[in-house]
Amino acid sequence: MYPLFRFAKEMVKFRNAPRLGVTGTHVSTHVCWPWDLDPWIELNNGRTLTLFDLGRIPMAQRSGLIPVLRDRKWGITVAGSSVRYRRRIRAFERFTMISRVAGWDHRFIYMDQSMWKGADCCNQVLIRSAITSAQGIVPPAEVMAALGAAPDSPPLPDWIAAWIEADGQRPWPPVLPPDAKAHLPA
Numbered sequence: 001m002y003p004l005f006r007f008a009k010e011m012v013k014f015r016n017a018p019r020l021g022v023t024g025t026h027v028s029t030h031v032c033w034p035w036d037l038d039p040w041i042e043l044n045n046g047r048t049l050t051l052f053d054l055g056r057i058p059m060a061q062r063s064g065l066i067p068v069l070r071d072r073k074w075g076i077t078v079a080g081s082s083v084r085y086r087r088r089i090r091a092f093e094r095f096t097m098i099s100r101v102a103g104w105d106h107r108f109i110y111m112d113q114s115m116w117k118g119a120d121c122c123n124q125v126l127i128r129s130a131i132t133s134a135q136g137i138v139p140p141a142e143v144m145a146a147l148g149a150a151p152d153s154p155p156l157p158d159w160i161a162a163w164i165e166a167d168g169q170r171p172w173p174p175v176l177p178p179d180a181k182a183h184l185p186a
Contacts, residue, residue: 006030006054014058022149026059026099030115032089043089043122049081052113052125055099059111063101068146069131074138079108080128082163087122089115095122102126102160103153104140110160126163 010028020026030051038044043051060066060076069076089095096116103110107130114124131138141151156164176184 001035003050003054007057010054010058011061014062017058017062019064020059020062022063022144022147023101023103023154024059024063026055026062028055028058028097028099030054030095030097032091032093032095034091037091041091045083045085048085048115048123049083049125051115052097052099052127055097055113056111056127059099059101064147065143068143072146073133074143075132077130077132078127079130080167081125082167083123083125085123087117087120089117089122093117103156104144105153105156105164106139106141107137109140109143110156110164112160126160128164128167 014026014028032043036043036047036051038047057066060069065076068074094117097113098116099111099113101109102112108128109131111127111129112124113127115122131140131143140153144151
């Protein structure tokens with residue numbers, strides 16, 4: 001189940017926090033609860049992705065994006081991600097989440113998020129996100145103008161640019177192995 005109560009708590013907690021610039025850093029603290037665990041009694045990898053919403057959405061609120069989305073009837077969606085898992089987060093452990101917009105290109109906004117226990121990074125995700133309207137993807141330059149920000153992105157770090165290039169080589173739809181095709185409905 002989606003962590004609605006935790007989401008509401010984060011939105012209330014940061015409702016009066018200072019405004020963030022588009023590329024400002026949002027820092028939040030969380031606890032790994034028993035319902036976040038996998039059979040190995042550690043934070044489930046899929047739940048990790050869900051919990052990253054608890055950083056991204058308040059960050060969007062603090063930057064002024066949420067009111068712009070509402071006013072213009074735009075939406076926001078995850079269009080891709082790449083995750084690294086390096087350290088376990090176990091039941092009842094506290095962790096700090098760092099969330100920031102790294103930059104954007106002509107279609108997507110790239111967000112870098114990580115979870116930390118003290119000085120140890122437990123995991124990191126790169127999120128490629130799109131702002132959408134009834135007409136399709138809204139160019140990030142238009143989104144930045146609506147936020148009153150400069151339309152040009154700061155330079156994307158080399159590792160993000162390399163990921164964008166590599167992901168562009170990936171076939172879509174995926175190439176299915178011949179023995180899998182027989183299991184799909186006609």
